Amino acid sequence: MTPASDRPLTLAARGVSVTYPNGHIALADATFALPGGTICALVGVNGSGKSTLFKALMGFLTPSAGTVTISDAPVREAQRRGWVAYVPQTEEVDWTFPVNVHDVVMMGRYGYMNFLRIPRAVDREAVADALRRVGLWDLRDRQIGELSGGQKKRVFVARALAQQGRVILLDEPFTGVDVKTEEAIVTLLRELRAEGRLILVSTHNLGSVPEFCDHVVLINRTVLACGPTSEVFTAENLQRAFGGALRQFDLSRSTVEDHDGRQVTVLTDDERPLVLGQGGHLEYRDRSAHEKLVAEREAGKELGRGKSSE
Amino acid sequence: MLQPFSYDYMLTALWVSTLIGAVCGLLSGFITLKGWSLMGDALSHAVVPGVALAYLAGLPFALGAFTSGLLAAAAMSFVKLKTPVREDAVIGVVFTAFFACGILLISLFPAQLDLKSIIFGNILAIAPGDVLQLVAISAVCVAVLVLQWRDLLLFSFDPNQARALGLPVRRLHLTLLFLLSATTVAALQAVGAILVVAMLITPGATAYLLTDRFGRMLLLGSALGAITAFAGAYASYFLDGATGGCIVVLQTAGFFLAFVFGPKHGLLAARRANRRLCLVRPSLEP
Numbered sequence: 001m002t003p004a005s006d007r008p009l010t011l012a013a014r015g016v017s018v019t020y021p022n023g024h025i026a027l028a029d030a031t032f033a034l035p036g037g038t039i040c041a042l043v044g045v046n047g048s049g050k051s052t053l054f055k056a057l058m059g060f061l062t063p064s065a066g067t068v069t070i071s072d073a074p075v076r077e078a079q080r081r082g083w084v085a086y087v088p089q090t091e092e093v094d095w096t097f098p099v100n101v102h103d104v105v106m107m108g109r110y111g112y113m114n115f116l117r118i119p120r121a122v123d124r125e126a127v128a129d130a131l132r133r134v135g136l137w138d139l140r141d142r143q144i145g146e147l148s149g150g151q152k153k154r155v156f157v158a159r160a161l162a163q164q165g166r167v168i169l170l171d172e173p174f175t176g177v178d179v180k181t182e183e184a185i186v187t188l189l190r191e192l193r194a195e196g197r198l199i200l201v202s203t204h205n206l207g208s209v210p211e212f213c214d215h216v217v218l219i220n221r222t223v224l225a226c227g228p229t230s231e232v233f234t235a236e237n238l239q240r241a242f243g244g245a246l247r248q249f250d251l252s253r254s255t256v257e258d259h260d261g262r263q264v265t266v267l268t269d270d271e272r273p274l275v276l277g278q279g280g281h282l283e284y285r286d287r288s289a290h291e292k293l294v295a296e297r298e299a300g301k302e303l304g305r306g307k308s309s310e
Numbered sequence: 311m312l313q314p315f316s317y318d319y320m321l322t323a324l325w326v327s328t329l330i331g332a333v334c335g336l337l338s339g340f341i342t343l344k345g346w347s348l349m350g351d352a353l354s355h356a357v358v359p360g361v362a363l364a365y366l367a368g369l370p371f372a373l374g375a376f377t378s379g380l381l382a383a384a385a386m387s388f389v390k391l392k393t394p395v396r397e398d399a400v401i402g403v404v405f406t407a408f409f410a411c412g413i414l415l416i417s418l419f420p421a422q423l424d425l426k427s428i429i430f431g432n433i434l435a436i437a438p439g440d441v442l443q444l445v446a447i448s449a450v451c452v453a454v455l456v457l458q459w460r461d462l463l464l465f466s467f468d469p470n471q472a473r474a475l476g477l478p479v480r481r482l483h484l485t486l487l488f489l490l491s492a493t494t495v496a497a498l499q500a501v502g503a504i505l506v507v508a509m510l511i512t513p514g515a516t517a518y519l520l521t522d523r524f525g526r527m528l529l530l531g532s533a534l535g536a537i538t539a540f541a542g543a544y545a546s547y548f549l550d551g552a553t554g555g556c557i558v559v560l561q562t563a564g565f566f567l568a569f570v571f572g573p574k575h576g577l578l579a580a581r582r583a584n585r586r587l588c589l590v591r592p593s594l595e596p
Contacts, residue, residue, distance in 0.1 A: 021391075060473050079476030086474040097343060097467050098522045107464050111475045117460035143522040159471070 007071040009036030009166050011057070011198055013223075015066035018052050025221075026052040030066070032217050032226035036166070039189055039199040041209045041229075044219030045242055051171075053219060054202050058084055058169055070167055078167070082111035085165025087156045089172050095145040095152070102140040104155050105130055108163035130161035134188065150181030157188060168192065170201045174208060186212045206274035209233065235276050314547040323433045326441055327543040327557065328536050330493075330500045331509065333448045335535020336455055337493050338514030339528045340486060344466045347511050348398060349383075352405035354494045354506035356382030358412030361498065362423055366415075372443040372495050379491040382408050409503075431502030431554045433543065440499060447496045451489050455528075462486060463524055500539065501554030509535065512561040519568040519575045534564055 012033040018026045027049035034040050044050035055061045057068055059075035070078035078084050085108065108130070109123040119127075131137040134154040139147065144155060153173065160168045170189075174182050189199050189212065201213065209216060209229065216232040218224040218241045225232045225241075314320040341350050360378025364371045386404045390397055416423045427435070436444075455462075464472045465482040473479050490510070497506040517530035542557030549556065570577050 058470075058474055059476075060470065076476060079474060082475065084474050086470055088468065088470060092470070094343075094467065098518060098524045098527050099463075099467060100522065103524070104467075107468065107471055110460070110464060110477070116457065163475075 009071055009198055011167055012069050016056055016063045017065040018056060019064045028222050030223045032223050034198060034215060036196045036198050037193055038215050039193050039213050040215035040217060041213040042200060042202045042217050048220045050202060050219045058086055082163055083166040085160035085163045085168045087160050087170040090152055090176060100141050100143055101136055101155050104144060105158045105162050108159040126162045130158040133161060134158045150177060153177055153181060167198045172202060174205055314544060319434055320547060324540060324543050326444060327433055327500050327539040329448050330496050331539025332532045332536035333451050334493050334497050334509040335513035336528055336532040337489055338510050339531045340462060340466055341510050342514035342518060348401055350490055350510045351507040352401045353379045353491055354503050356405045356408035357495060358409055358428060358503050359415055361428055362412050362415040366419060366422055370443055372447060375495040376491055379494060383487055429502050429504055430552055431500050433500045433553045436499055444496050447492050451492050454489060501557055505554045505558045508558040508561060512565050516565045516568045519572040538564060
């Protein structure tokens with residue numbers, strides 16, 4: 001079911017600035033544009049204005065300057081048409097609330113219902129479809145707090161599906177989620193991309209970005225770079241976006257260098273490390289398979305992040 | 311046993327209490343889940359100066375109470391916006407200020423104002439005009455809740471989703487605040503300013519322990535509120551005690567029963583579940 005519309009899907013921010021009442025400038029002159037059929041990562045450190053931009057894109061706050069448009073319509077209009085679907089962070093949700101899985105997914109249909117919000121057959125069908133698609137149909141009567149971590153995440157993805165949103169925003173979808181769930185969600189997001197939707201993922205998990213995002217918007221107080229992942233995700237850009245917040249581990253100076261054939265294993269706790277080769281070439285697999293190649297790369301670099309890289 | 315029903319004042323007290331109990335119980339589901347218990351307590355105290363002034367000026371008490379409550383709510387959000395003082399502290403400062411003004415007013419005009427009936431309620435001596443006001447308030451509250459409960463549910467559970475769907479979040483917030491003030495004003499007559507907050511929290515909290523569905527929780531809270539208010543008013547005739555006290559003691563007893571015997575969240579249920587878990591997987595035993 002592709003959402004119907006007369007205009008091709010785009011998401012555009014033009015000169016978006018956000019100043020908070022206390023005078024703090026969270027975001028200045030952010031400009032970028034994305035087409036439909038895209039999975040785009042919104043990447044930046046805490047305090048980079050990433051969540052501010054996220055809120056401005058969803059229309060949760062009004063920029064002090066600039067505009068956000070979806071298919072050339074202002075965000076408010078897009079909201080009214082149910083185009084903007086939102087998947088919250090797991091920590092933001094009150095899991096003790098007396099609602100079951102079906103109730104939550106039905107909340108995605110409110111925009112299609114009348115004033116009294118009484119579901120019609122078409123709403124029930126959309127909810128059932130969404131629940132089956134994420135594999136939660138059998139758990140539809142469960143109170144949401146009784147779900148596992150991965151299931152909790154999928155409830156809200158199902159809600160976005162039931163809403164048939166054209167732009168789906170996911171806030172840190174992979175924090176505290178096991179690898180299996182992450183893969184399931186990524187598969188689902190790829191299907192949604194194939195249907196022409198625009199998926200925007202706010203994340204600080206650098207390693208998984210090249211795996212499934214085709215576009216990246218890099219944030220640090222403004223939009224530093226925007227475009228295809230292979231062009232934006234360079235060591236230089238990431239250095240600019242993260243500054244000292246990014247830990248770097250230079251493989252060519254590694255102590256495991258030659259005597260063990262540079263067989264390096266990178267272990268992280270929950271986040272995938274981002275591995276860059278010479279000239280910023282993105283690595284998707286473990287380098288140990290390319291032993292000789294690696295030996296030739298003198299300036300080969302490996303970027304890991306935070307707690308993961310020690 | 312039927313003696314209370316032979317007095318007109320008792321009949322009025324019984325049905326008015328039941329009505330107020332039902333309306334407060336209906337709203338209590340939202341108040342407990344939204345985390346507005348402190349707000350309810352604050353508003354119930356903040357209406358006192360309004361009630362005092364309305365009686366002094368010969369105006370409908372509901373008008374004074376309502377104005378006073380909304381002024382307090384506005385003062386709270388203004389101070390919260392303009393200072394970094396934490397919300398609970400702001401609420402504390404504002405509502406005690408209003409309450410103090412009310413107490414002061416009442417003590418300055420002891421001939422026209424009865425401190426006891428404002429603070430502890432006096433449903434047995436309720437004036438016909440006040441009954442009319444209560445019925446009007448209740449009718450409006452029930453109508454708004456019946457029409458808007460799903461929107462208010464979404465607003466309480468996930469305000470961001472409400473916003474993303476373009477729902478008027480600010481208006482929903484004000485609607486809930488309006489309902490809270492209105493029911494506070496209504497309950498003031500039955501149980502008095504000090505115990506209003508129990509009527510607005512305890513039935514909802516009890517219902518929360520008994521069900522996992524929001525719609526059922528609302529109805530259950532309303533039923534609990536109505537039954538306890540009726541029984542409390544009835545019992546107060548024989549005990550010759552404060553109606554408000556009787557109602558709230560009964561509500562608390564109901565909460566206690568749910569707390570112990572609740573099918574899922576009760577203490578006994580939790581113990582049973584724990585035992586089952588240990589039987590299945592003994593390795594979990596410390």
